[in-house]
Amino acid sequence: MYVPMTHFGRYLVCQVIGMPIPDVSVQSLIQDLNGDVEIVEFYTFRYNFGDLNWIMPGTIFAVKEPRLQYQINDKTVSMRIDSPSDVIFVDCTDFEFLNKIGAKQMFVPMSTDAEEWREMANDDFKKGNFKSALNFYNRGIRYSPDLPVLYLNKSLACLRIGAFYEAYKSAKFALEKNGDREKALFRMGQAVYGMNEWQKAADHFAEVLKEFPENFFALEKLKRANLRLSEQKDGTYDFKMMFLESKKKKAELDVSDYKGPIEIANIPGKGRGIIASEDISMGTLLVVSKAFASGYNQDFPGNLISINLIRKDSGMAARMLQVTRAMLNLQNNPQKAQEVYNLYSGDDLNQNQEIPFGVIDAARIQQISAYNAFSSDNLSSDNKTELMNSGKVPNDNAHLFILPSYFNHSCLANAHRTFYGNIMVIHANMDIKKGDEICLAYISPMEDFSVRKKTLNKWGFTCLCKLCELDSKDKYCEKRNKMVKEFGEYVRNNFPTTFSPSAILSLKNIITEGEKVLKEVRKSYDDRKEFRTKLIDVLILLSHQYFTLDSPKGIEYGEEVLTLMDNSLNCAKSIPQAYVNLAACYHANEKIEKVKEMIEKAFKASFCTDLDHFKMIFPETATFLL
Numbered sequence: 001m002y003v004p005m006t007h008f009g010r011y012l013v014c015q016v017i018g019m020p021i022p023d024v025s026v027q028s029l030i031q032d033l034n035g036d037v038e039i040v041e042f043y044t045f046r047y048n049f050g051d052l053n054w055i056m057p058g059t060i061f062a063v064k065e066p067r068l069q070y071q072i073n074d075k076t077v078s079m080r081i082d083s084p085s086d087v088i089f090v091d092c093t094d095f096e097f098l099n100k101i102g103a104k105q106m107f108v109p110m111s112t113d114a115e116e117w118r119e120m121a122n123d124d125f126k127k128g129n130f131k132s133a134l135n136f137y138n139r140g141i142r143y144s145p146d147l148p149v150l151y152l153n154k155s156l157a158c159l160r161i162g163a164f165y166e167a168y169k170s171a172k173f174a175l176e177k178n179g180d181r182e183k184a185l186f187r188m189g190q191a192v193y194g195m196n197e198w199q200k201a202a203d204h205f206a207e208v209l210k211e212f213p214e215n216f217f218a219l220e221k222l223k224r225a226n227l228r229l230s231e232q233k234d235g236t237y238d239f240k241m242m243f244l245e246s247k248k249k250k251a252e253l254d255v256s257d258y259k260g261p262i263e264i265a266n267i268p269g270k271g272r273g274i275i276a277s278e279d280i281s282m283g284t285l286l287v288v289s290k291a292f293a294s295g296y297n298q299d300f301p302g303n304l305i306s307i308n309l310i311r312k313d314s315g316m317a318a319r320m321l322q323v324t325r326a327m328l329n330l331q332n333n334p335q336k337a338q339e340v341y342n343l344y345s346g347d348d349l350n351q352n353q354e355i356p357f358g359v360i361d362a363a364r365i366q367q368i369s370a371y372n373a374f375s376s377d378n379l380s381s382d383n384k385t386e387l388m389n390s391g392k393v394p395n396d397n398a399h400l401f402i403l404p405s406y407f408n409h410s411c412l413a414n415a416h417r418t419f420y421g422n423i424m425v426i427h428a429n430m431d432i433k434k435g436d437e438i439c440l441a442y443i444s445p446m447e448d449f450s451v452r453k454k455t456l457n458k459w460g461f462t463c464l465c466k467l468c469e470l471d472s473k474d475k476y477c478e479k480r481n482k483m484v485k486e487f488g489e490y491v492r493n494n495f496p497t498t499f500s501p502s503a504i505l506s507l508k509n510i511i512t513e514g515e516k517v518l519k520e521v522r523k524s525y526d527d528r529k530e531f532r533t534k535l536i537d538v539l540i541l542l543s544h545q546y547f548t549l550d551s552p553k554g555i556e557y558g559e560e561v562l563t564l565m566d567n568s569l570n571c572a573k574s575i576p577q578a579y580v581n582l583a584a585c586y587h588a589n590e591k592i593e594k595v596k597e598m599i600e601k602a603f604k605a606s607f608c609t610d611l612d613h614f615k616m617i618f619p620e621t622a623t624f625l626l
């Protein structure tokens with residue numbers, strides 16, 4: 001249900017009177033100006049679970065158009081707040097504002113010495129409490145509005161929390177008030193860098209260097225801004241560095257966005273989509289995009305009751321946190337809102353409804369996330385289930401990207417995405433004609449037709465690609481899928497973990513079983529020559545068994561897999577990985593020429609910039625290439 005967000009200008013002013021109780025939401029007791037007490041629940045805008053300072057007893061806030069609602073299982077009434085723009089926190093020392101909202105009785109007299117507040121703020125800043133430092137700098141500014149150092153410090157605190165527009169404004173103000181020019185110009189540069197305005201950032205850092213040539217940091221930042229500029233202009237990236245960076249936990253990389261020869265266009269029956277703005281050859285870099293907001297389920301505290309939910313769906317916590325992060329990002333940088341609100345949010349919402357500046361429409365952001373968020377996690381659903389069955393919660397993540405969100409789906413996609421932490425990189429995986437639509441696969445074409453159909457239903461459409469058309473008419477489809485799935489399970493349960501005579505027997509049994517399945521699957525495809533995805537699955541499983549037994553059939557089946565993954569299926573399974581696997585088989589058989597051939601093909605299909613980059617991604621090839 002979408003509740004239209006209408007604000008008629010009414011507020012409820014209240015004060016926290018109880019200790020906060022953290023859960024998925026944060027609950028507390030509040031008292032309004034009439035002395036009435038209610039429960040308040042803050043949802044969805046809590047990213048840092050350890051921090052409850054913002055809701056401690058004594059905190060004063062005004063709630064826009066408050067709503068009271070019954071809790072699910074009892075008759076308790078509570079006030080639920082979902083959007084950060086629905087609350088305005090009020091400083092208890094701000095008499096003027098409290099008086100204006102009729103709450104002067106909540107005023108707490110304290111020092112009016114700006115310098116004292118600056119020191120308090122600096123202490124908090126040093127401890128990493130940037131939000132609290134910011135509040136204290138603002139207090140200082142209230143008492144000494146002309147002191148440039150307060151604006152400079154405020155700018156730095158804003159940079160730390162990612163509020164780049166406010167950081168810029170404060171630093172500029174400090175400059176106008178004859179504050180420290182070096183610091184002000186430098187911080188202005190940092191702020192525009194945070195807004196991804198590389199040219200402006202380079203100009204600011206160059207200005208710092210012109211006036212203060214000794215400033216080493218400005219030189220470093222200028223180099224970085226220039227790198228971002230060339231990435232943005234030519235699509236030249238240091239993918240090796242990005243790969244190494246991406247190996248860090250919750251990696252968030254510093255690179256520019258890039259848009260290749262593509263444009264957004266209306267696609268009949270699909271809303272907007274991406275088309276080629278010129279003829280594109282296979283391997284062309286189409287997009288590099290940094291996530292607008294990312295969520296990681298590792299950030300979800302394990303002691304919350306919802307951990308049970310996370311165990312069922314590891315992506316859910318990540319998606320919740322991604323929504324939260326998107327809202328925080330918008331709160332800090334409301335200037336970015338339009339590009340987020342422009343994203344598809346389902347047909348139920350009035351997408352043209354204007355959202356006033358600074359308003360964060362929590363329901364809309366949630367919907368946008370539901371239709372557009374990606375996970376860069378490479379675990380297959382089978383692997384995830386396996387992990388969860390063994391009592392572990394897989395690390396999961398969810399990212400919201402802007403430009404990649406305009407790609408529609410096709411199971412037979414002509415573009416392929418890879419992730420470097422929070423960066424998505426999209427390449428053309430075949431030649432594409434000018435004007436043709438470019439699609440990504442939201443779900444792998446190797447998944448069963450019924451799974452693809454059900455998953456895509458959540459996005460509200462039916463895929464009309466050739467593979468779906470063939471699968472929907474194929475009378476053997478379900479039976480074949482079931483057979484291959486059962487064989488996959490059989491292999492997982494019987495594949496020997498140690499090498500012994502009984503292991504050889506197990507492998508032989510798997511092969512006997514597999515050959516039967518292979519025969520059946522081949523037969524079921526007698527009338528269908530294209531997109532025989534399940535044949536690929538069985539051949540991969542079998543080739544692995546044969547290879548373990550040193551049988552030449554491992555190579556034979558591996559080669560067949562590659563011929564079956566014709567042009568349109570080359571994003572289905574990792575083609576370079578398939579070539580690398582085959583190279584390993586040839587290597588074991590000392591067929592060096594074949595090893596070279598396979599590695600060359602793997603390299604070409606990998607979109608890597610050079611061989612070193614390739615070896616980073618496929619380290620096993622380093623030994624073959626000696």
Ligand SMILES: C[S@@+](CC[C@H](N)C(=O)[O-])C[C@H]1O[C@@H](n2cnc3c(N)ncnc32)[C@H](O)[C@@H]1O
Nearest residue numbers: 270271272344371372405406407408409459461
């Ligand atoms: C991530 S958005 C893609 C961009 C979207 N078409 C837009 O106008 O902004 C996902 C939505 O696009 C539409 N879509 C994507 N692929 C489609 C397809 N193959 N056929 C029909 N609609 C599709 C669905 O409405 C889906 O929920």
